[in-house]
Amino acid sequence: MKLERIDGAVNSVLGRLGLKKEAKRMQVIAAWHDLVGEDLALRSAAVRVRNGVLWVEVSAPVWGQQIVLHKYELLSRIRSRFGQGLVKDIRTVLGTAPSGLLHRDKREKGRGQRIAVRADHQRRADVITSAVRDTALKERLKHMVAQGLARQEWNKERGWLSCKKCGALCPSLAKGSCFICRDTEQAHRVEKLKLLLMQVPWYSYSEASEEMKDLTREEYAAVKEVIAATWESAANRLKWSDPAQGSHVRRMLLMLKHGTRPENLPPVTTHTRNRKRGDRTQARDGANW
Numbered sequence: 001m002k003l004e005r006i007d008g009a010v011n012s013v014l015g016r017l018g019l020k021k022e023a024k025r026m027q028v029i030a031a032w033h034d035l036v037g038e039d040l041a042l043r044s045a046a047v048r049v050r051n052g053v054l055w056v057e058v059s060a061p062v063w064g065q066q067i068v069l070h071k072y073e074l075l076s077r078i079r080s081r082f083g084q085g086l087v088k089d090i091r092t093v094l095g096t097a098p099s100g101l102l103h104r105d106k107r108e109k110g111r112g113q114r115i116a117v118r119a120d121h122q123r124r125a126d127v128i129t130s131a132v133r134d135t136a137l138k139e140r141l142k143h144m145v146a147q148g149l150a151r152q153e154w155n156k157e158r159g160w161l162s163c164k165k166c167g168a169l170c171p172s173l174a175k176g177s178c179f180i181c182r183d184t185e186q187a188h189r190v191e192k193l194k195l196l197l198m199q200v201p202w203y204s205y206s207e208a209s210e211e212m213k214d215l216t217r218e219e220y221a222a223v224k225e226v227i228a229a230t231w232e233s234a235a236n237r238l239k240w241s242d243p244a245q246g247s248h249v250r251r252m253l254l255m256l257k258h259g260t261r262p263e264n265l266p267p268v269t270t271h272t273r274n275r276k277r278g279d280r281t282q283a284r285d286g287a288n289w
Contacts, residue, residue, distance in 0.1 A: 024082055024083075024086055025048075025049035025086070026148075027082065028046065028049055028054060028078060028082055028086065028087060029046040029047070029048070029049065031081065031082075032044070032045065032046035032056070035074060035077050035078065035081075036067075036070075036074065040063065040066060040067070043058060043059045043060065043063045044056050044057065044058045044059070044063055044064075044067065044092075045057045047093075047170070048168060048180060049086070049087060050180055052085070052086070052087060052088035052089060053087070053088065053089045053090070053091055054078070054087045054089070054090045054091070055091055055092075055093060055180055056090060056091070056092045056093070057092070057093055057094075058092050058093070058094060060094070061094060063092075064092035064093075064094065067090060067092050068090075068092065071089075071090050074090060075087065075088075075089075075090065091183075115147070115150045115151055115154045116150065117146045117147060117149075117150045118150070121146045121149045121150050121153075122142070122146050124145075124146075124149055125142045125143075125145035125146035125149060126142060128142075128145050129141045129142045129145060152169060155169050156169065163176070163177055163178035163181055164176040164177060165177050165178075165181040166178065166180070166181055168180075186219070189212065189214075189215065189219065190219060190222075190223055192212060193208065193212060193215065193219065193220065193223045194223055194226075194227065196208060196211060196212070197223065197224060197227055197256065198227065201227075201252050201253075201255040201256035202255040202256070202259050202260055202261050202262075203259075204259055205217055205220045208220055224256065227256060228253060228256055228257060231249050231250075231252060231253045231256065232253060234246075234249050235249040235250045235253060251265055
């Protein structure tokens with residue numbers, strides 16, 4: 001009963017400090033070994049939870065495929081253990097999967113490797129939790145903070161670097177950013193490119209790359225393909241219900257696919273339905289599609 005009251009008090013304080021969700025995320029990461037089992041845990045490591053996505057680092061692509069294959073089963077386990085809404089998706093990234101070293105030690109020695117908490121960690125944790133009045137609650141929070149500080153230092157000693165954008169420690173960085181920040185940057189780039197091509201659909205890759213630095217040809221082609229499919233579907237739906245709008249969408253599609261500027265477009269045929277007679281008449285502006 002006393003332990004339950006302390007748990008409730010801890011959750012209350014974490015909620016007031018805005019750290020309750022962060023504590024839950026840390027619990028999910030810490031529980032990765034139990035969630036996936038010994039074999040997969042040796043070859044993967046849960047790294048971070050951000051925006052509902054659990055990021056997992058794997059030692060080889062085949063283990064990422066295994067995680068994707070069992071993703072919905074893993075999500076079900078996480079939800080049953082930590083509640084709904086915390087983790088909505090699981091994504092993998094190729095890396096060093098450092099947790100394998102820890103869990104190999106657990107398999108061989110019967111328990112996980114313990115990271116030493118030094119006196120300076122305790123002192124820093126004491127300063128951080130100094131505002132907490134309840135003695136039992138303060139001791140528990142102090143223990144959690146000291147362990148976090150010790151693990152952070154342990155990771156740094158093994159070559160983990162701080163992301164220049166978010167400050168998070170990661171086992172591997174490219175261009176100074178963690179894989180989550182790089183993924184976020186790519187998503188922003190894709191959205192910016194979508195907006196650009198919807199405004200000037202005739203832009204070639206070279207013209208778009210002048211507007212957007214570090215744009216790759218693969219990103220350009222992929223975004224162009226998505227927009228083309230969306231506009232093709234819209235034009236087919238509007239063909240009879242709204243011929244004028246459908247004609248406009250098809251003109252945009254022509255500019256996107258062939259890089260044709262508006263002044264060089266041929267006239268477009270639209271179709272209208274005479275609802276009284278039930279027949280179809282064509283309003284011809286020129287060449288047929």
